[in-house]
Amino acid sequence: MYDLTGFQRDLLYVVAGLDDPHGLAIKEELEEYYEKEIHHGRLYPNLDTLVEKGLVEKGERDRRTNEYTLTRRGRRELEARIEWETGYAST
Template structure:
């Protein structure tokens, strides 16, 4: 995951976390988080990069809609990132 951009990492998290991760649902989630429009020219090439890296699977729901799902590798990468982050975040109560 170290070689992903922050945007690609956010995409992976959203794909893994959505119940119905299709392109527009992913776009809507990211627009809400970033509080600005995410253009298709940014979204889909970055999703394709995640597919090429084996972190996300892409399938076709219908002629116009692609569905995405985190692969086992993608899920492992998310967990490894969470573990790494936890090493540096103290939880003083």
């Protein structure tokens, strides 16, 4: 997790938190959080990086829509990050 950018970590949180994590839903959630447009050229390469690192699994819902889910490793990494953050934020 230490080698991820802040944006990639945010992607993990969003993928974990959405009931239906597909590209457009992830994009909309991040746009709401960042209060600016997230371009496809930023979103999808970063999702692909998370897939390559084994943190996210990419599946095909239909010919136009990909869906994303955390892998077991991704879930463990995210939980470890939350625990680490909580140790500092709760003081």
